[in-house]
Amino acid sequence: MARSASERLRLGILVTVATAFLVVAAYLIGDKENMFSKTFSIGVLFNNVNGLKEGNNVRFSGVNVGTVKSITMQNDTTIKVVMVLKEEIQPFIKKDAVATIGTDGLVGNMIINIIPGKNTHEPVQDGDQIKSYSKIGADDLLSTLSVTNENAALLTADLLKVTEALTEGKGTLGRLLNDTTMAEDLSKTLTNLKYASYKATTSLEQLSATLNGVDRENSIANVLFKDTLSGMRLKSVIRDLENSGENLDSLLTNLNLIVYDIKGGKGALKYLTTDTVLVQQLEKTIQNIESGTESFNQNMEALKHNFLFRRYFKKLEKEQEKQND
Amino acid sequence: MMLSEKSIGSLISSFFKQIGALTFFAGHFFKEAIQPPYEFNELLKQCYSVGNRSLPLVSLTGFIIGLVLTLQTRPTLQEFGAVSWMPSMVGISIVREIGPVIIALICAGRVASGIGAELGSMRVTEQIDAMEVSGTNPFKFLVVTRITATTLMVPLLVIYGDVLALYGSFLVEHFKGDVSARLFFNQVFNALNFSDLIPAVIKSVFFGFAIGLVGCFKGYYCEKGTVGVGLAANTAVVMSSLLIFILDFIAVIISDIFYDL
Numbered sequence A: 001m002a003r004s005a006s007e008r009l010r011l012g013i014l015v016t017v018a019t020a021f022l023v024v025a026a027y028l029i030g031d032k033e034n035m036f037s038k039t040f041s042i043g044v045l046f047n048n049v050n051g052l053k054e055g056n057n058v059r060f061s062g063v064n065v066g067t068v069k070s071i072t073m074q075n076d077t078t079i080k081v082v083m084v085l086k087e088e089i090q091p092f093i094k095k096d097a098v099a100t101i102g103t104d105g106l107v108g109n110m111i112i113n114i115i116p117g118k119n120t121h122e123p124v125q126d127g128d129q130i131k132s133y134s135k136i137g138a139d140d141l142l143s144t145l146s147v148t149n150e151n152a153a154l155l156t157a158d159l160l161k162v163t164e165a166l167t168e169g170k171g172t173l174g175r176l177l178n179d180t181t182m183a184e185d186l187s188k189t190l191t192n193l194k195y196a197s198y199k200a201t202t203s204l205e206q207l208s209a210t211l212n213g214v215d216r217e218n219s220i221a222n223v224l225f226k227d228t229l230s231g232m233r234l235k236s237v238i239r240d241l242e243n244s245g246e247n248l249d250s251l252l253t254n255l256n257l258i259v260y261d262i263k264g265g266k267g268a269l270k271y272l273t274t275d276t277v278l279v280q281q282l283e284k285t286i287q288n289i290e291s292g293t294e295s296f297n298q299n300m301e302a303l304k305h306n307f308l309f310r311r312y313f314k315k316l317e318k319e320q321e322k323q324n325d
Numbered sequence B: 001m002m003l004s005e006k007s008i009g010s011l012i013s014s015f016f017k018q019i020g021a022l023t024f025f026a027g028h029f030f031k032e033a034i035q036p037p038y039e040f041n042e043l044l045k046q047c048y049s050v051g052n053r054s055l056p057l058v059s060l061t062g063f064i065i066g067l068v069l070t071l072q073t074r075p076t077l078q079e080f081g082a083v084s085w086m087p088s089m090v091g092i093s094i095v096r097e098i099g100p101v102i103i104a105l106i107c108a109g110r111v112a113s114g115i116g117a118e119l120g121s122m123r124v125t126e127q128i129d130a131m132e133v134s135g136t137n138p139f140k141f142l143v144v145t146r147i148t149a150t151t152l153m154v155p156l157l158v159i160y161g162d163v164l165a166l167y168g169s170f171l172v173e174h175f176k177g178d179v180s181a182r183l184f185f186n187q188v189f190n191a192l193n194f195s196d197l198i199p200a201v202i203k204s205v206f207f208g209f210a211i212g213l214v215g216c217f218k219g220y221y222c223e224k225g226t227v228g229v230g231l232a233a234n235t236a237v238v239m240s241s242l243l244i245f246i247l248d249f250i251a252v253i254i255s256d257i258f259y260d261l
Helices: A002-032 A087-092 A138-168 A171-178 A180-214 A220-226 A228-264 A268-274 A276-305 A310-324 B008-034 B040-079 B083-124 B127-133 B138-177 B181-191 B194-220 B225-259
Strands: A039-046 A057-060 A063-073 A079-086 A098-103 A110-115 A129-132
Touching (some): A002 B138, A039 A087, A079 A087, A138 A171, A276 A310, B040 B138, B083 B138
Parallel strands (some): A039 A129, A057 A110
Antiparallel strands (some): A063 A079
């Protein structure tokens, strides 16, 4: 009997502990599925649920807040998913929250992610419906990746050509990489550039100093650059100069015409300018005239002293003296 | 030698006869189990015999299953960079499949052979006949209590085995991956659903029933003297093990229909 009682005790412990384990496991699983907490449900419409199943997790900002309760076809393009969420999360889910379907990890179970809405909106109520957003699916992703891969292949092929050309020393860059003479030239060029740059800096400093000098008052340059009155005057001077230039130009044109006429015509001036014999003859004539005039003067002087004309000349002198007085 | 002399037809005929006899035996069990009087004390004794006496073996086996499963799977998961999925994977594997089947097979080896040998020896020593003569219903006293005991205790042993297997797995993860107990068991229970737990418990009940039924059937109808006792124990183990796998297959199909796994 004593042995029987001991056996029963041990059996009782075994059964109790095993049942307790079962109950704890059931509670933990049930708690995960929100069977023992207050819940509320909201709906969301999708065009494609990507293999979502009843019981899949629902996450709000990355926190598990509920599970998928039901998935029903509304019509040929719309699927309604009802989610059971913990009541404690209700104040945080606004009416403008957006639900998306994603995966738990790269190849994990499908889950619904609820993206929080703005605080300005009211919290959702039991039975409300929130908006959905269909993210790019794995197939679309793969097809995009395929195109990207093709482009990458083309790019790498081109890049290979470029690198081959570079290695072989073709083209400017290739020569730049492989030609040692060019490298030396470049080095020299750089040295020259450095020197030129140094010179340019010096020149700029000098220019700067000159410009500083320009800034001094009463200097001609300052007046030229800064004095508006002088500027106006200069403008009028320039304008006058322009006018004078125009006049001069017309004058020169006329002169040109005259010279042309002189050269081309048959007037005396042409022969005067071009005929040296005539000039010589003219010189002789002038000399003759000069000698003739001298002889004439002498004759006239002799005439003044002649008794026939002496009275007339004296009379002329007297009249002139009167006029002078 | 005997088997080689039998034709295929007689083998098939023998197989179906066995199935038929087993079905009648099961029907007899249900009939006797419902009808009073109930052998409650004997049932408790058998529960203790099946449950408590199998507990050390089941505990050790479960613990080692957890350790080995985790150690063997770890390198592969590491290659994929998915070691963090170990608790989920081990949890689902043990609770859904490995725990119930392995523990049931252990019980088949220990309990079914024990029942087969015990009842077989009672049969060959005519103790069962003596019980009938003395007015005691040997079927109710010997068979109903044992089958009920295995049906009740095997699920409990499976739960123990599962818990210890998870603990073994946790120890490996803790020492190799520095995973805390809270994180490990959180991940295990996050991965588990009722669709994992309920079918596992239900099929454990059927496994227990099959172990008890086959053990009792083979022992109760034992023939050919002391040689028959050994044969009864041996065939009880073989047949109950085979039945466990068949039931497991059926259970997977049925749970697949109900839970869409």
